[in-house]
Amino acid sequence: MNNADYSQKVIEMKNITKKFGSFKALDGVNLTLHKGEVHALLGENGAGKTTLMNVLYGLYAANEGEVYVKGEKLTSANPSIAIEKGVGMVHQHFMLVEPFTVVENIMLGTESVKGLGVLDSESAKEKAEEIMEKYGLKVKLDEKVEDISVGMQQRVEIIKALYRGADIIIFDEPTAVLTPQEIEDFIKIVEELTHQGKSIIIITHKLREIKAMADNCTIIRRGKYIDTVKVSEVSEEELAGKMVGREVNFDVEKKEKEAGEVVLKLENLTVKDNRNIEKVRGLSLELRRGEILGIAGVDGNGQSQLIEGMTGLRKIESGKVILNGVDITNRSPKEIIGAGLSNIPEDRQKRGLVMDFKISENMILENYNKEPFSKKGKLNKKAISDFANTLIAKFDVRPANEEAYAKELSGGNQQKVIIAREVTNNPDVLIAAQPTRGLDVGAIEFVHKSLVEQRDQDKAVLLISFELDEVLNVSDRIAVIYDGKIVGIVNPKDTDEKELGYMMAGGGVHDEE
Amino acid sequence: SGGGDEGGESGEKSIRVAMVTDVGGVNDQSFNQSAWEGLQKAEKDFGIGASYVESTQDADYVPNLETLLDSNNELIWGIGYKLSEAIKTSAENNPDQKYAIVDYSYGEETPENVVGVVFKAEQPSFLVGYIAASMTETDKVGFVGGIAGDVIDGFEYGYRAGVAYANKELGKNVEVLVQYAEAFDNPAKGKAIANSMYQQGADIVFHASGGTGDGVIEAAKEQNKYAIGVDRDQNYLAPENVITSAMKRVDMGVYNLVEELKDGKFEGGSTKVYGLEEGAVDIAPTSSDNVPKEILDKVDGIKEKIVAGEIEVPLNKETFEAYTETLK
Amino acid sequence: MKNKQIFLTIFSVLLGLVVGGIALAVSGYNPLEAYGIMIEGVFSRPRYISWTFIRSVPIILTGLSVAFAFRTGLFNIGAEGQYIVGAATAALAGYFLELPAGIHAVVVIIIAMVAAGVWGGIAGLLKSKFGVHEVISTIMLNWIALYLNNYIVFWDKFRRPQSEASQKILETAQISILGGLRTSGNEFIRGIFSTPVNLGIAFAVLAALFVWYTLNKTTLGYELRAVGYNRDASEYGGINVNRSIVISMVISGALAGLGGATQVLGVTKEISVLAAMEGNGFDGIAVALLGNTTPLGSVLAGLLFGGLKYGGPKIQPALGAPSEVIDIMIGSIVFFTAMPNFIKVIAHKLKKKRGEAE
Amino acid sequence: MISLTEIAFILGTTLMYAAPLMYTALGGVMSENSGVINIGLEGMMTIGAFTGATVGYFTGNPWLAFLAAGVSGGLLALLHAVASITFGADQVVSGIAMNFLGGGLSLFLSRIFFDGATLTRPINLDDKMPRPFNGIFERNSVLDLVLNQYATVYIAFLMVLLIWFVLYKTRLGLRIRSVGEHPKAADTLGINVHRLRYFSVVCSGILSGFGGAAMSIAVVSNFRPTLISGQGFIALAAMIFGKWKPQGAMWACLLFGGAQGFIIYFGGTGVNISNQLLSMIPYVITLLVLMGFVGKSNGPKANGEPYMKQDLNL
Numbered sequence A: 001m002n003n004a005d006y007s008q009k010v011i012e013m014k015n016i017t018k019k020f021g022s023f024k025a026l027d028g029v030n031l032t033l034h035k036g037e038v039h040a041l042l043g044e045n046g047a048g049k050t051t052l053m054n055v056l057y058g059l060y061a062a063n064e065g066e067v068y069v070k071g072e073k074l075t076s077a078n079p080s081i082a083i084e085k086g087v088g089m090v091h092q093h094f095m096l097v098e099p100f101t102v103v104e105n106i107m108l109g110t111e112s113v114k115g116l117g118v119l120d121s122e123s124a125k126e127k128a129e130e131i132m133e134k135y136g137l138k139v140k141l142d143e144k145v146e147d148i149s150v151g152m153q154q155r156v157e158i159i160k161a162l163y164r165g166a167d168i169i170i171f172d173e174p175t176a177v178l179t180p181q182e183i184e185d186f187i188k189i190v191e192e193l194t195h196q197g198k199s200i201i202i203i204t205h206k207l208r209e210i211k212a213m214a215d216n217c218t219i220i221r222r223g224k225y226i227d228t229v230k231v232s233e234v235s236e237e238e239l240a241g242k243m244v245g246r247e248v249n250f251d252v253e254k255k256e257k258e259a260g261e262v263v264l265k266l267e268n269l270t271v272k273d274n275r276n277i278e279k280v281r282g283l284s285l286e287l288r289r290g291e292i293l294g295i296a297g298v299d300g301n302g303q304s305q306l307i308e309g310m311t312g313l314r315k316i317e318s319g320k321v322i323l324n325g326v327d328i329t330n331r332s333p334k335e336i337i338g339a340g341l342s343n344i345p346e347d348r349q350k351r352g353l354v355m356d357f358k359i360s361e362n363m364i365l366e367n368y369n370k371e372p373f374s375k376k377g378k379l380n381k382k383a384i385s386d387f388a389n390t391l392i393a394k395f396d397v398r399p400a401n402e403e404a405y406a407k408e409l410s411g412g413n414q415q416k417v418i419i420a421r422e423v424t425n426n427p428d429v430l431i432a433a434q435p436t437r438g439l440d441v442g443a444i445e446f447v448h449k450s451l452v453e454q455r456d457q458d459k460a461v462l463l464i465s466f467e468l469d470e471v472l473n474v475s476d477r478i479a480v481i482y483d484g485k486i487v488g489i490v491n492p493k494d495t496d497e498k499e500l501g502y503m504m505a506g507g508g509v510h511d512e513e
Numbered sequence B: 001s002g003g004g005d006e007g008g009e010s011g012e013k014s015i016r017v018a019m020v021t022d023v024g025g026v027n028d029q030s031f032n033q034s035a036w037e038g039l040q041k042a043e044k045d046f047g048i049g050a051s052y053v054e055s056t057q058d059a060d061y062v063p064n065l066e067t068l069l070d071s072n073n074e075l076i077w078g079i080g081y082k083l084s085e086a087i088k089t090s091a092e093n094n095p096d097q098k099y100a101i102v103d104y105s106y107g108e109e110t111p112e113n114v115v116g117v118v119f120k121a122e123q124p125s126f127l128v129g130y131i132a133a134s135m136t137e138t139d140k141v142g143f144v145g146g147i148a149g150d151v152i153d154g155f156e157y158g159y160r161a162g163v164a165y166a167n168k169e170l171g172k173n174v175e176v177l178v179q180y181a182e183a184f185d186n187p188a189k190g191k192a193i194a195n196s197m198y199q200q201g202a203d204i205v206f207h208a209s210g211g212t213g214d215g216v217i218e219a220a221k222e223q224n225k226y227a228i229g230v231d232r233d234q235n236y237l238a239p240e241n242v243i244t245s246a247m248k249r250v251d252m253g254v255y256n257l258v259e260e261l262k263d264g265k266f267e268g269g270s271t272k273v274y275g276l277e278e279g280a281v282d283i284a285p286t287s288s289d290n291v292p293k294e295i296l297d298k299v300d301g302i303k304e305k306i307v308a309g310e311i312e313v314p315l316n317k318e319t320f321e322a323y324t325e326t327l328k
Numbered sequence C: 001m002k003n004k005q006i007f008l009t010i011f012s013v014l015l016g017l018v019v020g021g022i023a024l025a026v027s028g029y030n031p032l033e034a035y036g037i038m039i040e041g042v043f044s045r046p047r048y049i050s051w052t053f054i055r056s057v058p059i060i061l062t063g064l065s066v067a068f069a070f071r072t073g074l075f076n077i078g079a080e081g082q083y084i085v086g087a088a089t090a091a092l093a094g095y096f097l098e099l100p101a102g103i104h105a106v107v108v109i110i111i112a113m114v115a116a117g118v119w120g121g122i123a124g125l126l127k128s129k130f131g132v133h134e135v136i137s138t139i140m141l142n143w144i145a146l147y148l149n150n151y152i153v154f155w156d157k158f159r160r161p162q163s164e165a166s167q168k169i170l171e172t173a174q175i176s177i178l179g180g181l182r183t184s185g186n187e188f189i190r191g192i193f194s195t196p197v198n199l200g201i202a203f204a205v206l207a208a209l210f211v212w213y214t215l216n217k218t219t220l221g222y223e224l225r226a227v228g229y230n231r232d233a234s235e236y237g238g239i240n241v242n243r244s245i246v247i248s249m250v251i252s253g254a255l256a257g258l259g260g261a262t263q264v265l266g267v268t269k270e271i272s273v274l275a276a277m278e279g280n281g282f283d284g285i286a287v288a289l290l291g292n293t294t295p296l297g298s299v300l301a302g303l304l305f306g307g308l309k310y311g312g313p314k315i316q317p318a319l320g321a322p323s324e325v326i327d328i329m330i331g332s333i334v335f336f337t338a339m340p341n342f343i344k345v346i347a348h349k350l351k352k353k354r355g356e357a358e
Numbered sequence D: 001m002i003s004l005t006e007i008a009f010i011l012g013t014t015l016m017y018a019a020p021l022m023y024t025a026l027g028g029v030m031s032e033n034s035g036v037i038n039i040g041l042e043g044m045m046t047i048g049a050f051t052g053a054t055v056g057y058f059t060g061n062p063w064l065a066f067l068a069a070g071v072s073g074g075l076l077a078l079l080h081a082v083a084s085i086t087f088g089a090d091q092v093v094s095g096i097a098m099n100f101l102g103g104g105l106s107l108f109l110s111r112i113f114f115d116g117a118t119l120t121r122p123i124n125l126d127d128k129m130p131r132p133f134n135g136i137f138e139r140n141s142v143l144d145l146v147l148n149q150y151a152t153v154y155i156a157f158l159m160v161l162l163i164w165f166v167l168y169k170t171r172l173g174l175r176i177r178s179v180g181e182h183p184k185a186a187d188t189l190g191i192n193v194h195r196l197r198y199f200s201v202v203c204s205g206i207l208s209g210f211g212g213a214a215m216s217i218a219v220v221s222n223f224r225p226t227l228i229s230g231q232g233f234i235a236l237a238a239m240i241f242g243k244w245k246p247q248g249a250m251w252a253c254l255l256f257g258g259a260q261g262f263i264i265y266f267g268g269t270g271v272n273i274s275n276q277l278l279s280m281i282p283y284v285i286t287l288l289v290l291m292g293f294v295g296k297s298n299g300p301k302a303n304g305e306p307y308m309k310q311d312l313n314l
């Protein structure tokens, strides 16, 4: 972004080592940040990026190594000290108190008071308004955080940091949950921040964003420092190679294939959300055998309700779901699964797994009451563990121990368990909702391969993703969802992100009413 | 502190007597405590060993009796009618062991090794009813019961009869408000009920409700009204307000029986009935502090009549109704 | 893993005994003497052992009830009320039904378990249908059960005259065992059976087996546990979540009700007016927690607490020491089981010290 | 029909019964808004009742007694705090332990201080909590019936106001609630999660102790084993009923108190309803209300979750 002033080091982390028990999450990592610089931090899942930043922010105390902020050594680990020194952090999972208003969140921890500890929201609002003005960040201060969009929530986080006078801001995977439009806005905000002399550290798995935003990039692998490179001098492939220590194939390998007969038909579906608002509004769609149909769309346009409606988790108000010619509208989840519809759920920890169950128990979640896993209500332990072991081997789940609990697995391996289970159900239609969210490139590769395999076996796959890249690379056809309806179906070969983004934002849609 | 520590150490003490309380516990300010005081007095006077075990739930009675059975007690007391079944079973299983029970009569079926000790609670209740009716200025008095049953019936109907007697004799028309707390250990409720009665215009409330009655007395204190205590002389709880108490000298019953035991006169298979005659029921000695002498004089007259059998005090609904007929 | 858990539990119990000992010592009693009396009071005679079992049965069963619910993600504070309902129903059915011996008892137990199951099921239903948290609904149901019990006792057709108790159940409904052994020539056997020892302990063991088997070996157990751990995932996997919650509470309630029923059929033979909660359900919570919510653990913890509750009060006539020290001990034991981290720290410190000393 | 004085009587009785519950429910509000479940309110209330009665008896100073009751409840709560905050204990389990300890300690100590009795000796009327409006209104007049209450009743309402104010209007309150909703967020902002939770839990013990004393030195004048029996749990229910808000908890407590008032009133009217059935009413009403009107009430999000920055570094 070229606002960097290399004569001023604002952060120096030297030889940082951090242990959790006997496990070394960080092992001698270095990082230097200059004034006005945007510095990317790259590494696989679990490489230690977040841990490193938590050390910087004072949430963890390092076992070894030193941290200097603007030349001063930090002597103890405590967020208040970091805050005082001008370090702000926007966490991967937003650190916002949902039932609080925006302004309450902004001032929390550095509240203005009138005396006797009585809150003075007015002066906090004034101060926040000033910041919003200066950096072009607009949010409604009196709304509750739980009622605003994710993009807005991120702005709140940024304002929070600035409110505390931060001039060094750490972003942990800031774009993972944003829409393309919001990502663009975010890049502009970063630009504006560095322009005003702020320094930025950004963690992201998206190499393109690194290229777009960062001046330099530090790469760590399994807690070890690998390299720091000038972003303008390396390609995306080189970055990825450094990150995983081998070559990475970005393209999804996919043979040409003719789609077959229609297997799933959605007719005029209407589904409401928890607040009783119609989120899916007269949606129709056809899915054929042997194709991957991608659904592109900005979060909140009815994707979740659509999936829940189809899978029997939410009532369909009107319309029909027809699978293999059978009407499965508003059947119970059990019946729908039985009819041949499987689902890799959006939220793997909430819906996909029972975290306190063993891998083996999770593997039979939909089939525990079928033979051979049980007979007349009695579980067959041997059949279950044999089954689990087969899948563990086939899908390379680590650790390869059916007795391990789901909560002990890493995100990528949790996803593998789900995919193994759903694919083994041998469904006619597989719904994959955000199947690669939060996964690193290696894991993503695996997931995409699995989806394509399904397609090649003449199954139908419905891929729902906010990642345009993914939708474009993996799908055979792309349907764009906007405001609860399909607003267009395009061929990935004949389109690009720009057009999709336009459609996803409702461009070209004219409401009938 | 505690019970029977002295009793435990010396093997010389010839006789050991112990008791099992009901769930009220030994310091219930009511009959359990009274019984324990009787035993302690016996310990002092006769040099016996005395101890107790407290019960915390009904299921404790049997094992508690067994605990005492194993510690070589000459006589084991069960305090309160709640223990009647447990005592009976235990007595039948251990024919060589002597038992006694307070507030319960097995009548004809009393086992040979058991003595029942019962009190004519209706008699002192009659007397306090008379006092209440004589002293009320509002012509309304109250009765707060614990849980309805034969024992508390005696108090209620004795009291009502006393009021009825006074109504006739004094030409008054005193009304009796009656309410049960359905609990023997809920002073808050006792207080609220008494408050309700005072609010309705009663100025004297008699209670036969164990710990619940503490609340009744509390209400009297707060409202500066009168209350009448039960079982023991409860005047000490509110000297200005507890004008009298319908005393049931459980201590005396216990003490007397231990004395008989010591003298080798223990007579199993019988029931001892204590009334005014034996001096085991009466109004509290402190009554003279608050009750005018002329009323107390009249009470003495009534006592004589009861002892002489001229007045037969009713002890339940039926006898009470019959009794009111005779007053007409 | 398992060994560690057992170690933590034993350590908690020891710490609890230490705390109890300190309380006794501070108030001027010799803790060793007191513990001696308790141990003697439990083990020195066959009869005492019987009593310990008798005292343990209800809390083992309420413990199993709580543990079962716990394993399915529900916190059943209502074992107390379910126990009461079981007891009251057993007393009613034991008195009013007229059936041949043996069959009568079986029928009574079934009816009591059904009634208590329904009582637990109400809380389950309220949770699944109306989202009422089971902790609050079971607290309310406990009180309703208590007054219901008193209402039943005071019912004129059922109340035993001159008492605050109900009629006795019929002979045919009793579950005392082997009455003949009471007059056995063998002193030990005579001692054991001189108490109202009954089939309760057998029921408790059977119930523990049932809980273990159901939870670990059946699809029902799988469903219930899945729902307990993660309702969303269970729903997604096709499990009927609402039904599971109700079933779980029904079973939990039935277990507590079995506790009440065995107590009535085997020990008290009647029910009486309850002035306050007797605490069987709350003791059950302690039992379940100390037992790490496992069936075997609950049985062992139930026996331990049963022993404390039976043997503990004996220090009162013997030493004049307050028997409430038992509650302090139970409280401390539960307290320490709540915080394994604390014990880990202590164990670590001890280890380090030993290391230094060497 | 029901007369004005009768209504006044019911109201007065309602207040008498509600006040102890209110303190304790407020205690629950404090603790759980900071994210620590406190199922041990019953034990804390019990020890408060005992301490209040004991200190009141020996010193004759009701205010000292009231404070001491708060301190005792606070000390017990401190144990709960150590377990559930520092050692990341299961808060429900620890709370259950508090109930055993609170009850056990009270009776144990009572036997030591009162010659083996579990019943403490009564406090003189003059040494009980004062009644600020006593003697101002004509006895048993409408105003007297409603307003002639012990100071504890009025303090309870002040406490509702105070805690509402603290929680929703002050910095401290904002922080307490943030710690209960999202402790990690608070932590990243330099807020000391553990300190705030300690504060709130200890406050909850103090309030519960007050609640116990409001029973033992105002409603009645001594402590006995069955004095509290279950009121702590009722207060817990009231707090949930009141959706974890001070004012909500207050209304719920008034509902429970009101039901008691009605029971007493009905019991005196000679209407032939079983006392037992009447006694069930408040609990049945609560269930119905929860079913019908309140529905799902969710507490603070992080309620019950220990916040441990990292595993204990051994």
Ligand SMILES: Nc1ncnc2c1ncn2[C@@H]1O[C@H](COP(=O)(O)OP(=O)(O)OP(=O)(O)O)[C@@H](O)[C@H]1O
Pocket: A044, A045, A046, A047, A407, A408, A409, A410, A411, A412, A413, A439, A440, A443
């Ligand atoms: N906060 C934590 N406390 C304890 N263990 C943790 C914590 N976070 C993660 N782990 C464990 O550490 C291991 C590694 O997790 P992580 O998600 O970082 O793995 P990963 O290397 O990114 O794997 P993948 O690439 O498959 O996602 C897992 O066993 C996980 O359960």
Ligand SMILES: Nc1ncnc2c1ncn2[C@@H]1O[C@H](COP(=O)(O)OP(=O)(O)OP(=O)(O)O)[C@@H](O)[C@H]1O
Pocket: A020, A025, A043, A044, A045, A046, A047, A048, A049, A050, A051, A052, D309, D310, D311
């Ligand atoms: N509190 C913790 N206790 C134990 N292990 C931890 C803890 N936090 C992180 N870890 C482990 O440390 C390693 C690094 O984790 P970290 O969260 O820093 O990874 P990351 O690079 O941010 O991964 P991701 O891309 O998935 O966010 C992982 O293996 C993780 O499991």
Ligand SMILES: [Mg+2]
Pocket: A045, A046, A410, A411, A412
């Ligand atoms: Mg990861």
Ligand SMILES: [Mg+2]
Pocket: A049, A050, A051, A092, A172
């Ligand atoms: Mg991370």
